[in-house]
Amino acid sequence: MNDSFAARWQALHLDRPCSAKLLAVSKGHPAASLRCVAKFGQRDFGESRLQEALAKQKELVDLKLRWHFIGRLQSNKVRPVVKAFDVIHSVDSLPLAERVSRIALEEARKPEVLLQVKLRPDPNKGGLSADELSAIWSDLQALPGLRISGLMTMAPLHMAVQQRKALFSDCRALADQLALAECSMGMSMDWQEAANAGSTWLRIGSALFGPRLVSTEAAN
Numbered sequence: 001m002n003d004s005f006a007a008r009w010q011a012l013h014l015d016r017p018c019s020a021k022l023l024a025v026s027k028g029h030p031a032a033s034l035r036c037v038a039k040f041g042q043r044d045f046g047e048s049r050l051q052e053a054l055a056k057q058k059e060l061v062d063l064k065l066r067w068h069f070i071g072r073l074q075s076n077k078v079r080p081v082v083k084a085f086d087v088i089h090s091v092d093s094l095p096l097a098e099r100v101s102r103i104a105l106e107e108a109r110k111p112e113v114l115l116q117v118k119l120r121p122d123p124n125k126g127g128l129s130a131d132e133l134s135a136i137w138s139d140l141q142a143l144p145g146l147r148i149s150g151l152m153t154m155a156p157l158h159m160a161v162q163q164r165k166a167l168f169s170d171c172r173a174l175a176d177q178l179a180l181a182e183c184s185m186g187m188s189m190d191w192q193e194a195a196n197a198g199s200t201w202l203r204i205g206s207a208l209f210g211p212r213l214v215s216t217e218a219a220n
């Protein structure tokens with residue numbers, strides 16, 4: 001099991017530009033697999049389900065990992081997510097951002113937040129359009145309880161390669177326009193394109209851990 005992790009780990013590092021950090025998306029994988037990957041020096045792990053993540057965090061508390069929440073964030077889960085995660089990639093509305101900020105202040109936390117954007121029509125995904133984002137940008141920036149560091153996006157399923165490249169470039173350009181450093185884009189199937197377009201967080205699950213054992217549908 002360790003050997004296959006090592007091989008996949010190496011493949012992911014061969015032609016990855018150093019600007020693109022690797023977020024190990026560990027949903028659907030047991031704590032033991034995260035421990036294997038942590039042995040290679042991986043510190044950042046992404047989870048999309050709160051209960052599943054909390055159980056692993058408890059088991060791996062000795063490792064001092066950094067936890068990223070990448071799933072759809074329901075308003076009733078904001079408090080436990082703010083308490084248990086260092087980075088939230090999936091804030092996709094002003095009311096949700098306001099709630100995260102308020103609760104973060106109450107909990108004496110200041111989470112790093114990426115705003116989820118949807119730059120192409122996609123019925124399966126949430127996210128702010130570029131226009132919606134610019135309309136609320138000054139309100140978002142004024143929120144005292146969070147540090148907005150970047151944008152997150154996902155390509156619609158089955159999008160052609162050229163269109164995906166254009167989408168990733170658009171997301172990078174929008175982040176640059178807002179002076180945001182981070183761009184969370186690219187998954188197992190399209191991370192090279194995203195990395196070349198200026199992604200700073202590649203969210204990689206199956207290309208690192210293999211097929212998911214437990215079915216956890218991307219909740220967004």
Ligand SMILES: *Cc1c(COP(=O)(O)O)cnc(C)c1O
Nearest residue numbers: 025070187188203204205206218
């Ligand atoms: C599951 C998931 C990923 C990783 O998917 P893979 O195809 O296994 O790399 C990335 N981002 C989000 C939001 C996810 O839910």
